Amino acid sequence: MAQARGLPNYLTAQNLGNIGYQASLVGIMGVAMTVMLITGAFDLSVASVAALAAAILVGLAPQIGFPLAALAALITAAGIGLLNGAIVQFVGINAFIVTLGTLTAVRGLVLVLTDGRSLMVERADTLAQMLAFESTRVPVFWALLLIAAALCALGLTRRQPLVIGSGIVVAVLALLAGPAFSVAAPVVYLAIFTALVWAVLKFTVIGRNIYAVGGNAEAARLSGINVHAYKLGAFILSGLAAGFAGILFGCRLGAINPTALQGTELTVIAAAILGGTSLFGGAGSVVKTVVGALLLFTLTNGFNVLNLGASYQGLIEGVVVIAAAAIYTIGGERKRTRRVPAEASPVLETMPVPPSGAPV
Template sequence: MSDAIGWRRSFGLREAGVYYALALLMAVLALAAAANGLPPYFSTGNLTNIAYQASLVGIMGVAMTIVLITGAFDLSVASVAALAAAVLIGLSPVIGFPLALVAALATGAGIGLVNGAIVNLIGINAFIVTLGTLTAVRGLVMVLTDGRSLMVEDPTVLAQMLAFERTRVPAFWPLLLLGLAALAVGVGMMLRRRRQGRALRLGLMIGAAVMVIAALAAGPGFALPVTVAYLLVITAVAALVLSRTVVGRRFYATGGNAEAARLSGIDVTAYKIGAFVLSGLAAGFAGALFASRLGAMNPTALQGTELTVIAAAILGGTSLFGGAGSVVKTVVGALILFTLTNGFNILNLGASYQGLVEGTVVIVAAAIYTVGGRRGVAA
């Protein structure tokens, strides 16, 4: 009986709904593209393009998920990313790209530290603090840029920036070998015939099969944009830390019940501040990638992206009240949002409807998770 409940929970809307949503959305768009005589939707180029477009939001979304898990949130990430981009472009011709990159990352982490300290040491609500820093940091960007676009003119520095963001990473063999290894692990687990963890074993084998099929379909020349590789590495590390380490369990405990966590010896304040630092660091990295994409930026760059980042986390089922969330599902949530954008572009639909559709998707997702959570409690 408990095993059946575990199956239903693992494959129910609350746990797996975001995966179903992405698969359904892509299937609908593929059928629509075929019906309109458009190129195949599931082409390697199109799918890679979606992942590339979602990479910056995904990187910030991973750190945002950690902040949300601790029971707070950060509205300043887009402004921090824009400031990091301005720092990188402004300093690269003076001190070189590597040192300018370090300065951009330090800028993001420093603002995250300020946010975390104000929220947790002074006790001001995170919404008020990060709304204030959103405005203040954006104003600082306007001051530093004098309201004008910045551009890198040094060809050596520009080449380094483009290499940092535009390099493509061979992915056929890593994806194929990783899929085969995961498939072998899943088969080994199935052969043990233990009733516990059936859903996990099946999910592992399905994921492994998808990786193998994707690698074979793409062919030996398949390569990923380096920003997608950054996203995959960051997501994998964050997921492992959150699910397999003491540090990760303490992040969840901090957001789930801060007082109980404090009584059990966890330094709640340090973990909450640390989450803000990670958020600022991720925003700084995303800003550096954004600036390196074209070697230029304008003072309104990434404006409004903070809402997209939060929407991706909500689509992934991360609780706004803390104690629950998955960085992997947040990345899938980002893919859903950019798949929608991609679909609007491919089908040549008016951009006027895009915000309406995306907002509706977020509300529906939140409703599904809420109803699913109530049913889970009732069960």
């Protein structure tokens, strides 16, 4: 009976908006993680940094107010990102080791700040500010139709059927949801952050340099690109995104538990992998990472609607991530295999043929 009721419940506008709301924090950290992976590094400490930012917010907001507490949380998170990047770039320690150590150290700092117990904002006015920042509903029906029209126009101009299909899907979802459809503020924050980072990566010199640094750091250095600056910037962006996600998490509950967001860093990396971001640098798309995050939470949400046990959820999600990584790996190898003969054939065709009887 649960399966018979599952599909109608799943396709409601409220549930679709809920999926975006659940995926928003992972999506925000995933966008920054994608930039990090493009540069050829990664950050395992994002969830711990987010938890620390939430602890700072909840601990300081009743004393100094929400805006100053949020600013302190962001500065702290950016400082940890800068520290990670400086150790990786200037000391030469592998990013995996550095950020794994930071993950443990920052989580310990969260335990120290919270004294191993939950913290809660008790001032009603401060809590109201926090909830307004995180839980405000934003109508998006007309915005979705505008995005759908833009996607269809772009797809028709560039003759890209996939882009046209994306626009049609967005339009259909908007029409199914209706003019009253609205989403929570974190979904809007995710959309704005993704659009900004996508535009920088797609249309600016900074974006091209980021891909160049990840593709071949030595070649980028020889061409005049400041490799250290770009990699440091990626670490700082990762820290800021984690800090902002932590602020949203603290505002969402008005409280923080010492074990909050534990293990979320793996979900963030999984979303990037599902989006096709290369773990070796030089390739990735923030839009696809957001789609990967939505896919992960779509699965989780669907499992909950169908009353599927948590054990099966983890198993199926793990298989999906491995399958996606395998598909991208095999597809990349086939593209490289096709490219080699295509590049080698003109050389073979232009080689002079020795005359008959001449030594080869």
